[in-house]
Amino acid sequence: xxxxxxxxxxxxxxxxxxxxxxxxxxxxxxxxxxxxxxxxxxxxxxxxxxxxxxxxxxxxxxxxxxxxxxxxxxxxxxxxxxxxxxxxxxxxxxxxxxxxxxxxxxxxxxxxxxxxxxxxxxxxxxxxxxxxxxxxxxxxxxxxxxxxxxxxxxxxxxxxxxxxxxxxxxxxxxxxxxxxxxxxxxxxxxxxxxxxxxxxxxxxxxxxxxxxxxxxxxxxxxxxxxxxxxxxxxxxxxxxxxxxxxxxxxxxxxxxxxxxxxxxxxxxxxxxxxxxxxxxxxxxxxxxxxxxxxxxxxxxxxxxxxxxxxxxxxxxxxxxxxxxxxxxxxxxxxxxxxxxx
Amino acid sequence: xxxxxxxxxxxxxxxxxxxxxxxxxxxxxxxxxxxxxxxxxxxxxxxxxxxxxxxxxxxxxxxxxxxxxxxxxxxxxxxxxxxxxxxxxxxxxxxxxxxxxxxxxxxxxxxxxxxxxxxxxxxxxxxxxxxxxxxxxxxxxxxxxxxxxxxxxxxxxxxxxxxxxxxxxxxxxxxxxxxxxxxxxxxxxxxxxxxxxxxxxxxxxxxxxxxxxxxxxxxxxxxxxxxxxxxxxxxxxxxxxxxxxxxxxxxxxxxxxxxxxxxxxxxxxxxxxxxxxxxxxxxxxxxxxxxxxxxxxxxxxxxxxxxxxxxxxxxxxxxxxxxxxxxxxxxxxxxxxxxxx
DNA sequence: AATTAGCACTCGAAGAAGGAGAGTGCTAAC
DNA sequence: GTTAGCACTCTCCTTCTTCGAGTGCTAATT
Numbered sequence: 001x002x003x004x005x006x007x008x009x010x011x012x013x014x015x016x017x018x019x020x021x022x023x024x025x026x027x028x029x030x031x032x033x034x035x036x037x038x039x040x041x042x043x044x045x046x047x048x049x050x051x052x053x054x055x056x057x058x059x060x061x062x063x064x065x066x067x068x069x070x071x072x073x074x075x076x077x078x079x080x081x082x083x084x085x086x087x088x089x090x091x092x093x094x095x096x097x098x099x100x101x102x103x104x105x106x107x108x109x110x111x112x113x114x115x116x117x118x119x120x121x122x123x124x125x126x127x128x129x130x131x132x133x134x135x136x137x138x139x140x141x142x143x144x145x146x147x148x149x150x151x152x153x154x155x156x157x158x159x160x161x162x163x164x165x166x167x168x169x170x171x172x173x174x175x176x177x178x179x180x181x182x183x184x185x186x187x188x189x190x191x192x193x194x195x196x197x198x199x200x201x202x203x204x205x206x207x208x209x210x211x212x213x214x215x216x217x218x219x220x221x222x223x224x225x226x227x228x229x230x231x232x233x234x235x236x237x238x239x240x241x242x243x244x245x246x247x248x249x250x251x252x253x254x255x256x257x258x259x260x261x262x263x264x265x266x267x268x269x270x271x272x273x274x275x276x277x278x279x280x281x282x283x284x285x286x287x288x289x290x291x292x293x294x295x296x297x298x299x300x301x302x303x304x305x306x307x308x309x310x311x312x313x314x315x316x317x318x319x320x321x322x323x324x325x326x327x328x329x330x331x332x333x334x335x336x337x338x339x340x341x
Numbered sequence: 342x343x344x345x346x347x348x349x350x351x352x353x354x355x356x357x358x359x360x361x362x363x364x365x366x367x368x369x370x371x372x373x374x375x376x377x378x379x380x381x382x383x384x385x386x387x388x389x390x391x392x393x394x395x396x397x398x399x400x401x402x403x404x405x406x407x408x409x410x411x412x413x414x415x416x417x418x419x420x421x422x423x424x425x426x427x428x429x430x431x432x433x434x435x436x437x438x439x440x441x442x443x444x445x446x447x448x449x450x451x452x453x454x455x456x457x458x459x460x461x462x463x464x465x466x467x468x469x470x471x472x473x474x475x476x477x478x479x480x481x482x483x484x485x486x487x488x489x490x491x492x493x494x495x496x497x498x499x500x501x502x503x504x505x506x507x508x509x510x511x512x513x514x515x516x517x518x519x520x521x522x523x524x525x526x527x528x529x530x531x532x533x534x535x536x537x538x539x540x541x542x543x544x545x546x547x548x549x550x551x552x553x554x555x556x557x558x559x560x561x562x563x564x565x566x567x568x569x570x571x572x573x574x575x576x577x578x579x580x581x582x583x584x585x586x587x588x589x590x591x592x593x594x595x596x597x598x599x600x601x602x603x604x605x606x607x608x609x610x611x612x613x614x615x616x617x618x619x620x621x622x623x624x625x626x627x628x629x630x631x632x633x634x635x636x637x638x639x640x641x642x643x644x645x646x647x648x649x650x651x652x653x654x655x656x657x658x659x660x661x662x663x664x665x666x667x668x669x670x671x672x673x674x675x676x677x678x679x680x681x682x
Numbered sequence: 683a684a685t686t687a688g689c690a691c692t693c694g695a696a697g698a699a700g701g702a703g704a705g706t707g708c709t710a711a712c
Numbered sequence: 713g714t715t716a717g718c719a720c721t722c723t724c725c726t727t728c729t730t731c732g733a734g735t736g737c738t739a740a741t742t
Contacts, residue, residue, distance in 0.1 A: 026734050039686050044735070062693045062734050102488070102504040141478050143498045147443070149477075151492060151500060157484045163443040163498040238601065241594050249590060253582050260579065367705050380715050385706070403705050403722045 001053050008079060009036060010046050011055055015067045015075045019317050022244045024064030069282040069316065072294070076279050076320055083321045085329045089118050097333050104128065104158065104338070108233050111310070111334050116236025118326050121314035122259070123235035126269045128300075128307035128338065133158065134190045138182040140175050142166065148175070150219055164219050230308065232265045243315045245292060254289040269309045271299050277324055282316050294318050298331040302338055310334065342394050349420060350377060351387050352396055356408045356416045360658050363585045365405030410623040410657065413635070417620050417661055424662045426670045430459050438674050445469065445499065445682060449574050452651070452675050457577025459667050462655035463600070464576035467610045469641075469648035469679065474499065475531045479523040481516050483507070489516070491560055497682060505560050571649065573606045584656045586633060595630040610650045612640050618665055623657050635659050639672040643679055651675065 013034040017025045027043040030036070036043070047065055050056045055071040058064075067075065085093075093114055101107045108125050115123035137153040146168055151161045170178075237259055246252045258264055268286055271278060280295045290313075297311045310331050312323055354375040358366045368384040371377070377384070388406055391397045396412040399405075408416065426434075434455055442448045449466050456464035478494040487509055492502045578600055587593045599605055609627055612619060618639045624632045631654075638652045651672050653664055 157504040161500040
């Protein structure tokens with residue numbers, strides 16, 4: 001079976017109509033609404049062919065046709081033309097993102113909010129890996145009762161902190177010494193360079209405080225490791241509830257549960273390849289519960305290195321053409337925003 | 342119409358049965374299952390009385406009875422006896438909460454998780470107000486391109502930070518001066534004592550850097566104000582989906598939306614009175630969408646002052662007796678954990 | 683050879699009809 | 713005051729019917 005121009009047009013029409021209405025599409029509708037200049041009967045013949053090719057399917061005899069997963073794939077790969085982002089959306093994005101935002105987390109949060117609001121789907125964003133950033137400052141500050149705050153500042157202004165236990169034997173005056181010791185030895189190190197091997201060089205310098213220092217190093221290491229892990233941001237989680245195909249609780253439930261599993265989401269968002277927009281349709285996704293969903297992902301880079309992923313989750317029947325445009329534009333803007341920071 | 346002992350027993354039985362099964366309860370069931378030693382016919386007469394009193398209602402003629410909101414209220418106020426917390430639950434709570442947790446946020450997070458898991462309802466927690474804590478340390482640290490990190494540490498080990506813009510004219514060496522200036526003047530101040538009036542005393546000391554200092558003070562003030570606002574923690578959001586009365590998407594949807602509105606939740610959780618466990622049934626709650634839900638709240642205190650609220654959201658048909666026990670116990674444990682910090 | 687009109691057929695959705703069953707309220711007997 | 717008996721009501725479930733949309737096939741048309 002060969003794909004010809006008319007088959008393509010009919011397939012295109014079926015998909016557009018189904019995306020718009022969520023109802024199976026009949027031959028009559030196609031012939032009339034998308035005036036192809038042929039009769040419903042002709043359309044029917046073509047549809048039979050398209051079905052044989054696996055691009056569309058019938059929910060049951062005597063229903064209209066619905067795009068199959070393969071059909072969406074063909075559409076996305078060969079038929080779809082990206083819609084330009086509407087001017088208002090464009091203005092909104094630039095206005096919100098490129099000004100007044102000074103911190104990575106806030107930047108990402110807003111991006112997620114915009115993405116979900118503009119598309120009415122669910123936005124997922126994997127935050128940048130901080131591995132390439134260098135340590136700017138480390139500080140140890142005593143609180144009461146044998147506890148202290150350990151603060152770690154990266155060169156980009158990111159701050160991590162945690163409360164740690166401190167042995168009673170450490171005197172107030174010593175904190176400054178520890179702080180400068182840590183700074184002298186660790187400042188300028190990037191997170192990827194961090195490795196326990198360098199502990200030894202510090203140990204040598206202050207043998208009598210060995211144990212506490214070792215503990216401190218462990219805490220720093222631990223904090224940084226945690227921070228290196230990417231974080232997932234969500235926006236518009238409940239937007240799935242808008243879709244008619246998710247009317248029954250059972251279908252939504254497992255999906256919402258997946259969205260609460262941050263680790264699973266990280267897996268879902270980790271890209272197959274380094275560049276560009278990737279569309280995963282239905283069971284092309286990693287998780288069974290996403291078999292009725294499509295996921296559009298795009299990666300963002302800094303200095304040529306992959307630092308995060310932006311994702312948009314909707315029904316397989318999603319408005320790919322519009323969504324792809326927005327995802328691309330937002331990714332570019334986010335990258336620009338990051339560069340500014 | 343007078344309430345007598347038998348009426349009370351029958352009402353109690355109806356409520357317990359309905360809580361357990363979610364099905365309207367018939368006279369036959371009551372007479373047999375809760376052996377009261379009377380016939381269904383007698384029960385029917387009593388039920389007619391209870392209905393007249395507004396404590397139970399019929400979904401339709403020839404259905405069994407269902408507790409009304411008033412019925413639940415009577416049950417909660419007069420009939421219910423608190424169930425002791427199961428030993429395993431007790432052990433679990435103590436094990437998770439009282440060890441290894443060094444930060445307020447983590448403590449609250451775990452509490453929420455436990456509360457929702459033990460009850461299968463949705464947990465809401467309003468974090469403590471930090472107003473009474475004193476400033477321990479303020480630090481200004483330069484990053485690149487006219488930006489700096491402002492870090493604020495409270496005596497309990499809580500750290501707040503934000504990135505601020507810094508005029509080009511400030512030299513690297515000056516940061517230390519600013520930092521110590523801020524510390525000298527602000528350290529020891531509690532958040533509730535914070536007021537812009539004290540700026541003047543600092544201004545006097547360093548007139549030529551007036552503008553930047555003013556900006557710094559503004560930033561600190563702003564950060565602290567944000568932090569003073571209580572935060573809401575959620576656990577087990579999707580547990581509502583377990584309840585048969587929330588089978589239809591439309592009913593759940595608005596509720597889930599409410600749960601995403603952190604501001605609304607704060608309002609929902611702010612207590613009417615200072616002490617003890619409060620149960621709000623159905624439309625006693627502030628929001629229309631909660632008309633089929635009940636909310637159990639308990640406040641927790643430190644040094645006699647109210648610092649936060651713990652809440653549990655379930656259907657009006659919730660297992661009050663068990664839930665109240667767990668809420669009480671968790672509140673006490675949380676308080677204990679806070680005291681330790 | 684491709685297209686179209688015509689027509690019988692299929693299937694699901696929506697409504698109507700008809701029990702079955704649970705539960706009630708009333709009455710009269712205990 | 714309590715209970716047995718009974719007619720009655722109402723929902724739920726199943727079955728049946730109708731309606732309409734849409735199909736696939738065949739024969740006629742271009």
